[in-house]
Every structure is written in C-alpha cells, then in structure tokens.
Amino acid sequence: MSTLRYPVLGLALLLAGCGHGNGQHEHAAVSTAATATPPAHAMTTVAKASPAAFVPPADNAIPDNDFGKEVALGRQIFLQPDKYAAAYVGNHLSCANCHLDAGRLANAAPLWGAWPMYPAYRSKNHHVNTFAERLQGCFRFSMNGKAPPGGDPVLVALESYAYWLSEGAPVGKALPGRGYPKLPKPAQAPDYARGETVFKRDCAFCHGDDGQGQQVAGHVVFPPLWGPQSFNWGAGMHQLNNASGFIKANMPLGRGNTLSDQDAWDVAYFMDAHERPQDPRYAGSIQATRAKYHDTPQSLYGTVVNGKLLGQGTATH
Secondary structure (H helix, E strand, O other): OEEOOOHHHHHHHOOOOOOOOOOOHHHHHHHHHHHHHOOOOOOOOOOOOOOOOOOOHHHHHOOOHHHHHHHHHHHHHHHHHHHHHHHHHHOOHHHHHHHHHHOOOOOOHHHHHHHHHHEEEOOOOOOEOOOHHHHHHHHHHOOOOOOOOOHHHHHHHHHHHHHHHHOHHHHHHHOOOOOOOOOOOOHHHOOHHHHHHHHHHOHHHHHHHOOOOEEEEEEEEOOOOOOOOOOOOOOHHHHOOOOOOOOHHHHHOOOOOOOOHHHHHHHHHHOOOOOOOOOOOOOHHHHHHHHOOOOOOOOOOOOOOOOEEEOOOOOOO
C-alpha cells in the first residue's frame, strides 16, 4: 500500500467508495471539492433537479442516554470497522467507503433509505431478510470477513445507528436517493481500455496507479478498488450496474454527475475486471459458482477479460 502522495484531500478525485475515516473529514472534503473548478473534461450540462431527499438528524443530535451510546458506537463501527469490529472484518475498508458521509448521503446507499425497507425479500439469497441479516452480508462480502452472530453487540450498535438516522422516515416507502441510481444501458458496451483511460485521468490520483488506495499513518484514506484488501467477488459493488450508478452519482467526490454515463460504465468495467478475493459462496469451481451466483451480464465473475479468467480470487493478507 502506498502512502498519500498529495496532502490536498479536498480536491480528491475518487472512484468507488472513498469515504474518509471520520465524518468531519468527509464534510470538509465535500465542501471544498464542491467549490473547486471542474476539470476541463467534465460535463457542463446541469442535471435535472431531483426530488428532495430525506434529511437525517445531525450528528450532534445523538441523544445523551444509553440508547445514544449505542448509536454513537454504531457510528464508530460504521466509520472504522477494522478497529471497532475487528473480529468480523477481513480488510481495511470502511462501511463509509460505499455509504458516503457516514451513511447519510443520498444516492450513496444511505442508511435512512435502507432501514425503513426491511424486512424485505432479496433475490441474492432468495428469502426475506431482516436488516440485521443485511448487515451480516456486508461483513461477509464487502468487508471480506465473517458475519457477526445474531444479537452480537456489533449488529445491535449498527442497527441502532441506522434506526436513529432514519428517525421520521416513512416505513415501507422507497425514498428519493435510496440506494444507487440506475443508469440507462450505455450507448456502447462497457470497455476496459476506455475505462482505463478514465481511471488514469480521474481516479489514480487518490487510489494509486495500481488501484490499491493510499493511507496515512496506517489509516486508509482512499480504499483499494481491487486486490486482496478490497471487497470480494460476492459484494454488490462487483456488479457493473451498482458500481456505475455509484460512480456516476458520487465521483469525483463532491462533484458527482460530472462524468458521462458512458465514462461511469467504462470505469466500472475497468475496476470490476480486476481480481479480488474469492466469493465465500464458492461452489467448487468458477463455472459452477458463476452459474449459481453470478449468472448475469452485470457480473464479470467467470468471464475472460484480456485473456484472463476472472474469479480465481486473491490471497488475503
């Protein structure tokens, strides 16, 4: 892992999941980047106004009581799971890498958009999931770790934080800004070479030329996008539609919707065409695992890109 090459975090051009280690840094980075001059290649058209997103309570509104202590712990776990939930994580990613602004930001899979929609049926595992089970999946796939058992203090704290952030949100209603945007099918099929160009132009500054992220004093500030310390092949971000929607809405940080749809699809393809830890549901062979869990054009698992069969996994360390 490389060390941070530049000290200017506010002007960072990020790709997939570039939340910082604490919410204060995120707010500062978004504020600074939003006022910066867009790059010459950025789109100049202004996106149509979206419906007003739900506004969660402010961090300083966490109640000063026993419940508030659980909420605060949940927020700490969310921002630094490798410190506060170390027994259940297998990499140094943060929940806030994919759920930006500590799970608050619309169109970055905010917690307030998820909590009110559970229990819910999920096609990923073909049954109705509780919110706790959804969190368990995050540990297993995105964190490349293991699921905390039901009722574990880690799950209780995270559920408390999500519940508190969702205060006032209607139950069972899909709010504007929930999840990631769904981009239309691209005019051209996503392309590795075009995606590499976008990556070098907009993403390598922070994530490194090798995509392995950067850290300061042992703390990851820009996460790895592939390789042994990234999310595994079972994580939702490995699917092109999820990655492209996230990238389009949120990257570069603070200036979402400046990449074209095609650029978002292409750079998502480039990112997801790299090897990462094996899907923990591995069914004995890449072919069998694809047939059972990845039988969709949105997944590159089990396909050949640039002469390499994807899905072989990487050794974690």
